[in-house]
Amino acid sequence: MKTIHVQYFAILREQRGLTQEKIATTAATAADFYAELRARHNFTLAPEHLRVAVNEEFAPWTTPLREGDSLVFIPPVAGG
Numbered sequence: 001m002k003t004i005h006v007q008y009f010a011i012l013r014e015q016r017g018l019t020q021e022k023i024a025t026t027a028a029t030a031a032d033f034y035a036e037l038r039a040r041h042n043f044t045l046a047p048e049h050l051r052v053a054v055n056e057e058f059a060p061w062t063t064p065l066r067e068g069d070s071l072v073f074i075p076p077v078a079g080g
Contacts, residue, residue: 001026002067004033010075016041030054031061034073050075 004027007020027033030052037043047061051074054063065071 002065002069004065005068005070006033006037007070007072009072010077011045012043012073012075015043025065027065029061029065030059030063030071033065033071034061037073045075 001024003022003024005020005022008016008018013019023037025033025036027036031047034043034047034050034052038045038047052059052061052063053072053074054065055070056072
């Protein structure tokens, strides 16, 4: 079990109702963690529509997670 800090932006923030939180997880990778969050919070965006940043750097979905990591899932940006 590890604690991960996650920040939510755009539609994910709206769907979760929070901008950030800390979550205890057994997820091994960023992909596993997003799958867990998606099931828990009914997120509508599929992973292929997001980018992931681990500790403030873009990273592959296969990035292993460690205690205290900070993740941001970045949805598409609507401009105007």
